Amino acid sequence: MNLAIDCGNTRLKWGVHDGTRWLAQGLLDYADLAGLADLLRAQPSAHRAIVCNVAGVQIGEAVRAALAALDLPVLEAKSQSLQHGVRNLYDVPEQLGADRWSALVGARALHAGACLVVCAGTATTVDVLDAEGNFQGGLILPGVALMCQALAANTARLPLADGRFAGLPRNTMDAIVSGCLHAQAGAVERMFEQVAAHPGATCLVSGGAAGQFYELLRVPKRLVDNLVLEGLVRMS
Numbered sequence: 001m002n003l004a005i006d007c008g009n010t011r012l013k014w015g016v017h018d019g020t021r022w023l024a025q026g027l028l029d030y031a032d033l034a035g036l037a038d039l040l041r042a043q044p045s046a047h048r049a050i051v052c053n054v055a056g057v058q059i060g061e062a063v064r065a066a067l068a069a070l071d072l073p074v075l076e077a078k079s080q081s082l083q084h085g086v087r088n089l090y091d092v093p094e095q096l097g098a099d100r101w102s103a104l105v106g107a108r109a110l111h112a113g114a115c116l117v118v119c120a121g122t123a124t125t126v127d128v129l130d131a132e133g134n135f136q137g138g139l140i141l142p143g144v145a146l147m148c149q150a151l152a153a154n155t156a157r158l159p160l161a162d163g164r165f166a167g168l169p170r171n172t173m174d175a176i177v178s179g180c181l182h183a184q185a186g187a188v189e190r191m192f193e194q195v196a197a198h199p200g201a202t203c204l205v206s207g208g209a210a211g212q213f214y215e216l217l218r219v220p221k222r223l224v225d226n227l228v229l230e231g232l233v234r235m236s
Contacts, residue, residue, distance in 0.1 A: 003046035003072065004232035007053040007063060008099065009122035010208070012036070013226055016044045017233040025229070030059060036066040050236040052077040052098045052228055077102050077235055084108065084234050085133045096135075099228050100125050104135050106230030107204045114198035116219075118188055119227060120207035122146065126187055128194045136194065141187055144209050147180040165216070185216040192219045 001023075006013040012033070015025040023044045028036060040046075049072045053060045067074050079101040081093045086108050090096045099119070107117040107129055114131040118124065120143060127138030142150065152160035163173030165181050188203065195201040202220040206227040214223055224230065 001046045002236040003049040004229045005051045006228040007055040015229045037069040048073045050075040050232045052102050054099050087134045102231035103227040106227040113200040114195040116192050116203040118205045120209040126191045181213045184213040
């Protein structure tokens with residue numbers, strides 16, 4: 001029984017996996033991190049934990065302390081040159097973010113062919129995985145909320161938008177939100193051209209902001225709850 005923990009930029013995601021299926025999953029805001037040990041103690045008992053942390057040293061130390069209180073051995077996820085059928089072609093493989101690497105491993109486990117691996121959160125990552133399992137490269141761009149915030153922070157007259165998507169927006173709020181969502185979908189669709197010719201190629205989309213632009217994507221696609229957790233349980 002394995003516990004997987006994904007410490008992302010905004011919040012922590014966790015799941016308990018028995019080798020076949022997820023027995024429990026959940027989210028935790030970092031403001032509530034002091035309660036992590038108690039939260040996990042109430043879940044099905046795991047034998048070990050694997051952690052992916054891109055949230056910084058302080059968060060990492062708090063998570064390790066919580067796992068120590070549960071007497072769980074901990075494995076830290078790190079990017080590798082080759083792992084679980086995925087080959088890392090980054091210029092310096094160790095410099096690829098552990099979250100992106102975990103998502104690629106998870107994607108390969110869920111889809112044997114070529115795919116585009118999209119994780120949409122505070123930032124959006126768009127990574128190309130070919131049919132042979134080679135990570136060919138990818139993009140990092142601001143997430144939907146960051147795009148909207150950038151317009152509000154760096155222009156004199158554009159507000160922090162609380163609009164909705166429209167094909168032809170006719171007010172400023174909708175124009176901002178629609179522009180940011182089109183930017184996300186457009187980046188994904190352009191990158192999908194890298195794998196589109198492969199039989200069965202698909203786009204695996206995950207992350208807390210994925211639902212904001214998923215329906216806009218005009219490519220074969222599949223929504224996955226948490227690709228990082230899917231990869232972590234394969235690494236453990």
